[in-house]
Amino acid sequence: MRLRAVRASFAKATTAKQALILITVASLPAIGEGIYFRDKISWQSPIPASELVTVDQARAWGDGAIWVDARPDEEFARDHVPSAFSLNEDHWNELLPQLLPNWSPGKKVVVYCSAESCNAARDVAKRLRDDAQLTEVFVLQGGWEEWVKTKR
Amino acid sequence: MKTNILTFALSIFLCVVARAELKWEQNVIDLHPAVGDKTAVAHFKYQNSGTTPVHFKSVKASCGCTTTQSQKEVVNPGEKGEIVATFNIGDRTGQQMKTVTVQTDDPNPSQATTVLTFKATIPQALEIKPTFVYWQSGEDPKPKKISIKASKDFPAKNITVKSNSQNFESKVEPSKTSGEWTIEVTPKDTSHPMGTALLVQSDYPKEAPKSFYVNVSVTNPPGAPAVLRPNAPGAPAAKTGTPAAIPSASPTDR
Numbered sequence: 001m002r003l004r005a006v007r008a009s010f011a012k013a014t015t016a017k018q019a020l021i022l023i024t025v026a027s028l029p030a031i032g033e034g035i036y037f038r039d040k041i042s043w044q045s046p047i048p049a050s051e052l053v054t055v056d057q058a059r060a061w062g063d064g065a066i067w068v069d070a071r072p073d074e075e076f077a078r079d080h081v082p083s084a085f086s087l088n089e090d091h092w093n094e095l096l097p098q099l100l101p102n103w104s105p106g107k108k109v110v111v112y113c114s115a116e117s118c119n120a121a122r123d124v125a126k127r128l129r130d131d132a133q134l135t136e137v138f139v140l141q142g143g144w145e146e147w148v149k150t151k152r
Numbered sequence: 153m154k155t156n157i158l159t160f161a162l163s164i165f166l167c168v169v170a171r172a173e174l175k176w177e178q179n180v181i182d183l184h185p186a187v188g189d190k191t192a193v194a195h196f197k198y199q200n201s202g203t204t205p206v207h208f209k210s211v212k213a214s215c216g217c218t219t220t221q222s223q224k225e226v227v228n229p230g231e232k233g234e235i236v237a238t239f240n241i242g243d244r245t246g247q248q249m250k251t252v253t254v255q256t257d258d259p260n261p262s263q264a265t266t267v268l269t270f271k272a273t274i275p276q277a278l279e280i281k282p283t284f285v286y287w288q289s290g291e292d293p294k295p296k297k298i299s300i301k302a303s304k305d306f307p308a309k310n311i312t313v314k315s316n317s318q319n320f321e322s323k324v325e326p327s328k329t330s331g332e333w334t335i336e337v338t339p340k341d342t343s344h345p346m347g348t349a350l351l352v353q354s355d356y357p358k359e360a361p362k363s364f365y366v367n368v369s370v371t372n373p374p375g376a377p378a379v380l381r382p383n384a385p386g387a388p389a390a391k392t393g394t395p396a397a398i399p400s401a402s403p404t405d406r
Binding site for chain 2: 071074092101118120131
């Protein structure tokens with residue numbers, strides 16, 4: 001009986017050891033790649049939570065917010081959030097003057113692109129903050145995809 | 153038993169020998185377009201260093217601003233080729249990083265998907281700060297200043313400012329430092345919301361002077377409804393040409 005217990009605990013220890021070895025061996029290439037590519041790719045850091053807004057939160061702002069569609073012209077033409085303005089970096093100079101007269105101090109700006117993974121909303125939001133010096137510019141979490149989901 | 157061992161050994165041997173392997177010369181490319189360039193092109197070169205053909209399943213760019221072109225659908229062993237990614241610069245400036253994801257039929261999952269990256273540094277010919285100035289309705293119509301600085305690669309000597317609107321006055325003052333200016337803008341009155349885009353033109357390049365825009369507005373009081381309607385549903389956004397002066401919103405529009 002005692003021998004069986006000893007054997008079982010020995011088997012457990014061996015399994016744990018093997019698992020640890022496997023994990024270590026598996027992570028070595030990833031660590032190596034990380035070190036090798038550390039200067040070659042500068043991945044963008046995640047958007048700070050304070051600059052994100054959910055669909056429900058943004059909707060609750062009502063007329064206190066302006067919606068900005070950062071997707072390409074064709075996608076905006078197909079469909080967009082009602083009353084949203086098109087503003088993308090392809091035609092920034094033409095589109096920005098259409099948006100600005102509708103902004104006033106205290107108004108929030110909600111920028112969205114296709115989905116969570118797209119970067120256009122982040123880029124447009126950054127430019128609105130840096131170049132046009134607008135404050136209270138937010139990126140819509142989940143983008144257009146999330147808007148469509150919550151509309152249903 | 154012997155047959156099993158032989159089959160196993162043979163399959164391992166075949167896996168090692170009959171491999172498809174697309175080797176990329178570079179996975180990351182830096183692009184440095186010149187001032188005024190409309191596109192920047194990245195050439196991702198590859199070679200099939202394996203022993204079986206490689207089929208491209210998909211080549212997708214991370215953004216609508218990039219188009220991709222693969223010369224062939226099948227790459228035979230030893231063959232070379234390239235994926236060409238053309239980045240449409242549009243009105244972008246500064247550092248831009250885009251990716252192209254290539255999927256092949258390589259049985260090895262780690263080789264089947266390759267993410268190619270290009271980093272484009274788009275020179276900003278004129279640094280304009282800020283690109284938008286505003287006065288609130290009823291605010292004292294005091295002049296506001298915009299500073300303009302030409303980059304090293306953009307040797308403009310002079311700039312001019314034009315406006316379609318009579319509601320704002322603007323004047324350019326050159327700085328003591330060459331290639332730097334200050335634009336002073338003053339609204340004629342701030343009694344109601346209005347706005348326009350000032351056209352800033354440089355004297356460089358001589359053949360085709362470049363245009364830049366500064367937006368000026370008298371804004372609604374905080375909390376007031378929008379003055380202008382956004383693009384009508386389904387209407388395509390403006391694509392080319394000089395932005396029209398923003399129509400002044402009459403007080404009744406509020």
